[in-house]
Amino acid sequence: MSLKNYNEITTIKLFVTFAALGLRGFGGVMPYVHASLVEKKKWLTNEEFSELIVIGQILPGANVTNFAAMFGYRKCGWQGSLAAVLGILIPPFLVLLVIYNFFKIYAELAVIKGALKGMLAVASALVLVTAAKLVLAQTRRVVTILLSILCVTLSGYFKLPLFYIILIIFPIALLMGWRASK
Amino acid sequence: MNLIWILSYNFFIISLIAIGGVSAVVPEIHRVFVEHYHLMDEQLFTQLFAISQAAPGPNVIFVGLFGWQVAGVMGAVVSLFSLCVPTLLLAVMFEKTGSQYQSKKWYNVIKLSLSPIAIGLLLSTSTLLIKKDFNWKMIVFISVIVFILSKWKLNSIYLLFIGIIVGALGLLN
Structure with missing residues (x-):
């Protein structure tokens, strides 16, 4: 087999690669994606990687699966897209089912109840830190923070459906962002 | 339905x-x-x-x-x-x-x-x-985790382990 054939990306390789990424990705898959696809396998350049990330973030839905879908499509068409997405979803989900069943069996034990409480606290802290990172990435923090407070009030206190929240906040943010970019 | x-x-x-x-x-x-x-x-x-x-x-x-x-x-x-x-x-x-x-x-x-x-x-x-589990111990614990994350780049799985142990010991009840 020639070297070229060996480096060729197939749907099976896509599935295996993304399955490995999914299974290694404790606490966020993206750093592993960069290390594997850009640094190790050189399937993507740094610029291509950042471009796909930005589009994945703008589009609704899970960033990583959007990334996998676009990358798979770029390399192998529809089958590639499907292979990458299934690869990143199915193996981690099977692991999750094992963990879930463990918790379910011992759900009534005080120790497990306590452990779940601790996990909830950590999960809450992780989400909080993600939000803080987003705030720090902003150039116009005051406007962002004010609009975020409006968003959290509409969501948490008024229990408004997300669709209406977006309808209210996105146009304001877009207008201000557009004016600032001029 | x-x-x-x-x-x-x-x-x-x-x-x-x-x-x-x-x-x-x-x-x-x-x-x-x-x-x-x-x-x-x-x-x-x-x-x-x-x-x-x-x-x-x-x-x-x-x-x-x-x-x-x-x-x-x-x-x-x-x-x-x-x-x-x-x-x-x-x-x-x-x-x-x-x-x-x-x-x-x-x-x-x-x-x-x-x-x-x-x-x-x-x-x-x-x-x-x-x-549902809101109390001052939770607030203190969450603040500690946020502090740790702001200081060091730590994989979240280690923090979850800490959370499981602290919670299992009943320190958050």
């Missing part, structure tokens, strides 16, 4: 407005399935989210676990499918026509405009998760 239909229809809608990833739409998933349809109680809902943090892979697998709890294998498949496929189609369409959208400036304006929504929703998720 049929459970499978409720799951697929609502996750489809949520997928199209899922700004800021899955963690950010947890309040919306909660509003629809827990408050409106009463598919499970609040405690179980937040616990499923916490458990899904302990598994590797993208956060979106939480949605699969949620569907599994509600309607078994079919529930899991339908929930994941409905949440992922619509935006995946959008992503592939974007990829197909991508060369027309090269203007970095517009990317950034849209991305920055979506940020306040993502931030607000994440804050909402963060409070929703601890609402």
